Amino acid sequence: MSKLKKTNDTDTDSNQIEKTIKTVLESFNSMDLNSSPTSSDFNINIADYTMDELFGLLSVNITPTSNYDDIKAQIEKSTDNFIKQFQALRKPDIVEFFKQVKKSLIGTSDSLSTNEKNIITYDNMYNPTKVNVEKYGSNMFDQNNGAGNPIHRKTVTKLLNIDSRFRPNYLASMTTDYLIDLPYPINNVTEMTLCDLELPSTFYPISASYQNNYFWIKTTNFLNKEHFYYIVIPDGNYYFQTLITNINNIFLGLKINLSMSFDLNYNNVGGVGEGTGLTKIGILTTKDLSGNNVDDGLDGIKHFEINFNSSIIPNRTTSIGPNTSFAPSNYSEYYYIPNPIDYKQLFGWIMGFRKPFYTGQTRGVHDIDYIYYISESVLDLTGPKYLFLVIDDFNKSMNINFLSASVKGLLKDNIIARISQKGQLFSIQSQNDFSVYAEPRYYYGPVNISKIQVQLIDEYGRIVELNNKDFSFTLRLTTIYSVT
Known part of the structure; x- marks a missing residue:
């Protein structure tokens, strides 16, 4: 033919x-x-x-x-x-x-x-000085030589700067979860790598958006009357003593005869923390002038339960007790509804309690002993230990670099970097303050990138909230040299 x-x-x-x-x-x-x-x-x-x-x-x-x-x-x-x-x-x-x-x-x-x-040129014009190369196999991209590529480059590196300040629909999207349409497509991409990152550490370890800002307490007095308390902690970043004091003030305001304590102090010459670092929640015993415990009577607490896994009360941002004005009459029903979120993400885990529910501590009538529950681990208010930067370029022909050893901890396919947190809260971090581990993303064939979904997630896959602070990063893209 x-x-x-x-x-x-x-x-x-x-x-x-x-x-x-x-x-x-x-x-x-x-x-x-x-x-x-x-x-x-x-x-x-x-x-x-x-x-x-x-x-x-x-x-x-x-x-x-x-x-x-x-x-x-x-x-x-x-x-x-x-x-x-x-x-x-x-x-x-x-x-x-x-x-x-x-x-x-x-x-x-x-x-x-x-x-x-x-830059469109015609590369196949006859040139007696040009060596004829086989355009397959390892030399398949050599046809891009010529006047526009005199040193015979096969690939070109491009840097793509992404800053959440310049995202579309700024007020209608999050700084850590947004979609951008590139002003022009980047064609024939074979590799993507994170090369720079500027991240402000302004997230709140305790936040209503994570549902880790509340817990429940149920008390029973010696007349077997039950009382339910929904404790809500305001969003924010806390020093441990400030958090303990705030919770005890909530107990006092709800007239619940309990207290929380933390076994750590710095009252020594060296300023070194002394204690176990464990959290304790127990009955606040009444004392006489000599400092001895006294009988609380039949209204005293016979036993109490702490439930870190009960449901939130929708649209409720403050604490509730039996004496709270305008409290919903059925609010205690939420105590028996479990939160579908894994309890490792809830408030009890932050405070060092490794079980979702605590019960069993009971005292007898006229018993003046102190009963309490103590955490199994140390209180930790530093927030996420590491973050993941997710870049979805809507191409599926690529390698997956980040895997998990746990079924419950399965990771997203489009993770491009793991960020280990080292800086203090509310400090602007650069690459000198945290550790970033990024593997190149290789594509199994040249792809075109015209839009990118950006997400910053924590170890549980939750979108990290930087409280409207922006962050930026740079992607290095390797592309096949093309005259078109």
Whole structure:
């Protein structure tokens, strides 16, 4: 099966069209009409032609001063002439062939930016000094050499700066969860790597958005009357003693005879923390003038329970007890509804309590002993220990670098970096203050990137809230060098 022959560029346009039409007709008329078109001597499959052959067929003359618009005009003029001539000769197959040629060469020009149009060159022009390289295997990208690439680069590195300050719909999106449409697509990307990160550590370890700012207490007095208390801690970052004091003030305001304590102090010459670091919640015993415990009577607490896994009360931002004004009459029902969130993410875990529910501590009538529950681990108010930067570029042909050893801790496929927290809360961190581990994202074939979904998540997969502070980072993209 023979292809159309490339003609001499020195012929005039009219002579060239006439010669090409004559050549095509001779090939077409020599076909065996009883055979299928695919077995003919005339090849109208555009996929079998190189760009060099198509340009030669159309007599496109490219000079060092040619620009995109000049080349496009030549292609349009030549293909339109061929289409018109073969329509008159009633050769629909050949007409369709030249329509495909036109579409193949200039049909996608609308998607090219001005800069891309300005760098279009024709690489297959004859050059006696240029070494002919095999354009497959390890040399498959060498055809991008030439005047636009004289040192034969196969790939080009580009840096993409992303800053949440410049995201669209600023007020309607979060600084750590937003979608951006790039002003122009980045084509033929083979690799992506995080190379810079500026992250303000302004998240709250205790936050209503995480549902880790509350817990429940149920008390029973010696008359077997039950009371339910919903304790809400305001969002924020806390020093341990400030948090303990705030919770005890809530107990006092709700008239619940309990107290919370933390076994750690710095009252020594060296200023070193002394104690176990464990948290204790127990009955606040009444004492006489001598400091001895006294009987609370039948209204005293017989036993109490702490429930860190009960449900939140929707739209409730303050604490509730039996004496709270305007409290919902059925608020205690939420005590028996479990929170679907893993209790490791809730307030008890922050305070060092490793079980979701504590019960069993009881005292007898007129018993003045102190009963309490103590945490199994140390109180920790530092928040997430590490974060993940998620970059979704809406391409699936890539490697997955970050895996988890736990089914419950499965990670998202589009994680590009793990950020280990080292800086103090409310300090602006740079790469000197935290550790960033990033693996390159390799694509199994060149991909185009036109939009990116950015997310910053913690170890539980929750979106991190920076409280409207912005953060920025830079991606290094490796792309195949292309003249288009």
